Amino acid sequence: MGVLWLGVLGCCLLFLPVLALSLDPSLNDDVLGLIVFKADLQDPDGKLASWNEDNDDPCGWVGVKCDPRTNRVTELALAGFSLSGKIGRGLLQLQFLRTLSLPRNNFSGMLSPELPLLASLRTVDLSENNLSGQIPDGFFAQCRSLRSVSLANNGFTGEIPRSLGSCWTLASLNLSTNQLSGGLPSSLWSLNGLRSLDLSFNSLSGEIPSGVDKLYNLRTISLRGNRLSGRLPDDIGGCLLLKSLDVSENQLSGDLPESMRKLSACTILRLGHNSFTGEVPGWIGNLGKLDTLDLSGNGFRGAVPDSVGNLQLLKRLDFSSNELDGSLPGPLSGCKALQDADFSRNSFTGQLPRWVFELGLQRVSMSGNKLGGPLYFPSSSYHPIQVLDLSGNGFSGEIPMEISSIRSLQHLNLSRNFLSGRIPASIGELNSVEILDLSRNRLNGSIPPEIAGAVDLKELWLEGNSLTGRIPSQIENCSSLVSLVLSQNNLTGAIPPNLANITSLQVVDLSRNRLSGTLPKQLGDLPHLAVFNISHNQLSGDLPAGNFFNTIPTSSLSDNPSLCGSAVNRSCPAVLPKPIVLNPNSSSSSNPSSTNSAFSSNLRHKKIILSISALVAIAAAALITLGVITVTVLNLRVRSSNASRSAAALALSDDYLSQSPTTDGNSGKLVMFSGENPGFSAGSHAVLNKDCELGRGGFGAVYRTVLWDGRPVAIKKLTVSSLVKSQDDFEREVKHLGKLRHPNLVSMEGYYWTPSLQLLIYEFITGGSLYKRLHEGKAALLSWRERFDIVLGIAKSLAYLHQLNVIHYNLKSSNVLIDGAGEAKLGDYGLARLLPMLDRYVLSSKIQSALGYMAPEFACRTVKVTEKCDVYGFGVLVLETLTGRRPVEYMEDDVVMLCDTVRGALEGGRVEDCVDTRLRGSFPPEEAVPLMKLGLICTSQVPSNRPEMSEVVNILELIRCPQDSSQGEELG
The missing domain is CATH 3.30.200.20 (Phosphorylase Kinase; domain 1)
Known part of the structure; x- marks a missing residue:
């Protein structure tokens, strides 16, 4: 018993200082709580330097606000402070805290279920951090007086807690952009004080439960970017105060509920990219306060109801990608506020309606329909249209000269129609246009030199017409030009040398014309050139010298019989001097010998002519002799140099x-x-x-x-x-x-x-190589998310290199380094360019040490190295990163290639079994399977079947965020 009491006494003595502090009336609990909170953080920018534990109160600290009467902390606002670490228990000391605002930081770990225990807490904003795990059920179960909660842009997983219905004081809830799954809990609809609900960009599934009409205070609801299915609930129209309804990018289907006609307060209605069917209901015109109406990407059919013209406040209208037909609605002229209208990819017929130029629209797209007839452009007055896309229709006739009246145009696309005649010179008056696409029509005549008046032009697309004449040299004035595509015409003459003055050029396609002459050498100085296609012309001579032209694809030069140089495997003819003629009648030297005199007399009746072949033979013999002497001298010098350097x-x-x-x-x-x-x-x-x-x-x-x-x-x-x-x-x-x-x-x-x-x-780079992290047991295990980030980082770096025409060539996991923040860094890029005799073709096996990453075309010595070789190596890297296995493994009596192993697993339906066994149970199959397939596509035996790295980056971003796959433009 005595020993027991001694133990208790020791514990009391140990905690005596803490008890003294807590009983000291001069101690401010808020100071103690904030200092404990700070102790769990990393503050790289020193934003919390003013937080001093010696202060009597924290009211003067950065990010801290107090009640002036009590000096107790009521608000902690640390948005964008770059803080990291855990959100610790120190905050529980702040008993009078009303607002906790910590967005745009790097906080990690799980959400504490005890935060809502703070009786005064009204607002919690932890958005845009790295919080993860499930939202604890107790977080909402213990909710007392919370009015606003935002956990958006984190990494929360699992289902939405069903205890959410206990937090009846909530007015705003934002759980968007996480990885939440499962269905919508019906307890949501018991939050009748809720005014704003955002669950967008998660992986929620199932049907939207009925009972939404109980949210009679609801103003905005966004369920966008999930996997919700079924019909919209019939009682959706019961939310009479609803101003914004966004259920786009889901799998919803069926007709629109009739009750929606009661949403008279609605200003934003986004239903795009679902599977809704039926006709667009006529009652849509009764929603008179609509600002944005998006029905794109569905299966709506029939005509657009004339009642749409009643929406006088409508600014953005998107009916694209449906099955609508008939004429474009004439009464749309009643939409006086309309700025953006998209009717593309439907089956509309008729002519271009007049209201396009009468309503003051800024962006209009009617591409991919069946509109026809001549184009109409107004001849006078100002028109604010910035984007006009009429491509993929049946418009015919000439391009009207009045097109110059739309001076605000930035993007004009008239491609894939039946337009004929000449390109009007007045098009050069569009001095704000950045993209001009007249391709795939029946235009003829020459390219007007006045086009140089479009000084802001960045992309000019004229391919697939019947244009003739020369490329106008005045195009030099378009100094911002990035893409110049004039292929598949009948252009003649030489390529203008001043094209090289447009230093912003990245893509030039002059293929399938009748251009002639030599290539201007100045083109080799273009710093950003990525594509230069001159195939199927009549060009001659050698290619310009320069980084891009050293590795230009052969396909970009084909069918120019007079082009020469190593890139086309055709030697250029040498420039030789005229034959030397010795004239026996010429005067002899000033002091000729008798021998020379006799020799001269013997040649009196004959001329001695040294032919070109004789001269070449003499010169070759001299060069060989000189080469032998040079090599001998160099060997002696190298031996001497090596001897002097060996000691050092x-x-x-x-x-x-x-x-x-x-x-x-x-x-x-x-x-x-x-x-x-x-x-x-x-x-x-x-x-x-x-x-x-x-x-x-x-x-x-x-x-x-x-x-x-x-x-x-x-x-x-x-x-x-x-x-x-x-x-x-x-x-x-x-x-x-x-x-x-x-x-x-x-x-x-x-x-x-x-x-x-x-x-x-x-x-x-401090973090070592990817090879060590994958294959050496002492290295820390890479998580699924880290591996995905590494793959995406490598893809982005390769896409960047290929855009600048740099081939990596030596891709392997030991050349991928990982920095202290876990970011992938690609090294050893572009070194093949330092080797002049090999930079066009395959390097020797001594240099190319990336066994297992080499594309099959390396086996052919006549095949040129291209970006597709990098794509192959990248595909192997993807499979290596996901499986944790080496590209080549040597068994007792066999050699196993990783690509073959994964391909066999794919064919047998066992792709998930290939994932690194150390990751079992901790990776999302919906990402792993398509990522494996992408790796196999990149390792295709046929180079042309492999994607570009820019495409790979887009695919990876879609795999990682399938809810972001929509290509439609978000309006508003």
């Missing part, structure tokens, strides 16, 4: 490591792209010291060192020095790579050059 073990001297970027014979050239002092604090030994080696790859070894400012960098010592280009070419290529900047690329910081040693300087 390839170390660089401290003297020239801190030199300015100049070159001399004794040192080398060291350049940092930032322009900073390029010295290394650790001296020469850290650059090539074996102890500092990080790893080795196909292009060389990598070492870690530190700059004078304390910043670590990675140094790659190229082991292909004998293949590297000259200094000028090397520096030009490296500087180009140094300009590449992307969140998912390892940045090149600088370089070092001597004829025998080249170093590349990169930013240092």
Whole structure:
């Protein structure tokens, strides 16, 4: 018993300071609570520096508001402070807290069910954080006086708690953009004080339960972007105060309930991208306060009711992608406030209605219908239309000259019609137009030089017409042009050299014309060129020199018989001098010998002519002799150089490591792209010291060192020095790579050059490689979300490289690094461009060390390396990341390829079994299965079947967020 009492006494003594603090009347509980709350946080920007535990009260602290009478904390507002960590129990000390606002931070962990126990709490905003797990049932079960709760843009999973109905004081609830699943709890409809409900962009399923009319105070409801099915509840019209109803992007079906005619207060009605059927009800015109009406992407059929013209306050109208037919409603002229109208992808007939130009519309789309007849444009007055899309119809006749009256046009699309005649010169008066698409018509005549008046033009699409004449040189004035597509016409003449002055050009397609002459050499200087297609013309000569033209696809040059150069596997004819003629009648030297005199007399009656072939033979013999001598001398010099360097073990001297970027014979050239002092604090030994080696790859070894400012960098010592280009070419290529900047690329910081040693300087990434994280047991396990983020990051970096015409070539998991924040960083990109004799074709196996990632076309020595080889390697990386298995595994008597294993599992319906066993039960199959399939598509044996990396990025974003797959424009 004595021992027991001693233990109790010890515990009391231990907690005595805490008890003293809590009993001290001078201590402010709010200070204590906030300091405890802060202790659980990371504050990288020092936003909470003013929070000092020595203060008597926290009322002067940043983000804290108090009641002026009691000095007790009533509001904590820390929006966008970049805070991370847990939302700890310290907040429970704030007994008078009314508003808790912590959005746009990086808080993680689960939601505390005890927060609602704060009796004064009215508003909780934890949106745009990284909170996860299920919303605890107790959070709403213990709700006392909460009026507004926002948990939007987090990672909450599971079902909506059924205890939600206990929180009867709620006026606003926002659980949007999470990963909530299951059905809508019927207890929702018991919250009759609710004014705003947002459950959009989750994975909710099932039918919408009836009883919604009990929410008689409801003003806005959004269920957008879920998987809800069935019909809209018949009692939806009972919410008489409803102003905004958004159920778009679900799987709802059936007719619209008749009760909806009672929603007379409704201003926003979005029903798009569902499976609603039947006719558009005539009562829609009775909702006189409508501002936005979106019925797009459904199965509505029949004509648009004339009653739509009664909606005088309507600004945005979208009937696109339905099965509507008949004429466009004439009475729509009653919609005086209309700004955006989209009737595209239906079966409307008739002519272009006059109200298009009479209502003051800003955006009009009627593409993909059956409209016809001549085009009509008003001849006078101002028209505010910015977007006019009439593509994919049956309009005929000429383009009216009056088109110039729509001076505000930014996007004009008249493609895929039957328009004929010449392009009017007045089109050049559209000086605000950015996109002009007249493709796939029957236009003829020449491209008017006046088109250069459209100085803001970014995209010009004229392909698939019968245009003739030359490409006007005046197009140079369109200095913002990004895409120039003139293919499939009858254009003649040369490509204007001043096209190279449009430095913003990325896509140029002049294929299938009758262009002739040589390509302007200046085109090689275009910095952003990604596509240049001149196939099926009559062009001649060599290609321009430049980064893009070094790797241009052969398909972009085909059917130009007179083009030459390595890109088309056709040598250019040498420019040889005229044959030398020795005239025996010419005067002899000033002091001829008797031998020369006799030789001259023997030639008196004959001319000796050295033919071209003789000259070539003589020159070749001389070059061979000179080459032998040169190689011999170089070998002697290299042996001497190697002997002198062996004692130094390839170390660089401290003297020239801190030199300015100049070159001399004794040192080398060291350049940092930032322009900073390029010295290394650790001296020469850290650059090539074996102890500092990080790893080795196909292009060389990598070492870690530190700059004078304390910043670590990675140094790659190229082991292909004998293949590297000259200094000028090397520096030009490296500087180009140094300009590449992307969140998912390892940045090149600088370089070092001597004829025998080249170093590349990169930013240092702390987290190691993807290979180590996947295949080495000591590394921390990558979660499903981390793996998906890595795959998406690699895809984005490759899409960026391919957009700039840079092929990675050496893609593998050891070249994917992971930084401290878990972000994927792709390294070793573009190094093949440093090797002149191999940069057009497949590198040797000594350089290409990515076994298992190589596309099958590598086996053919005549096939050129393209971006599709990277796509193949990316597909293997996807499968490796998801399965945790190496691309090639060696068994006792077999070699197993990962692609074959996954493909077999797919055919057998066992794709989910391929996911890394360490992730079992913690990955979403709805993401894993399509991601596996994407990896297999990328590893297709046929290069043309592999997608572009920009397409891969879009697919990945759809896989990750299937609720965001709609391509329709959100109105309002």
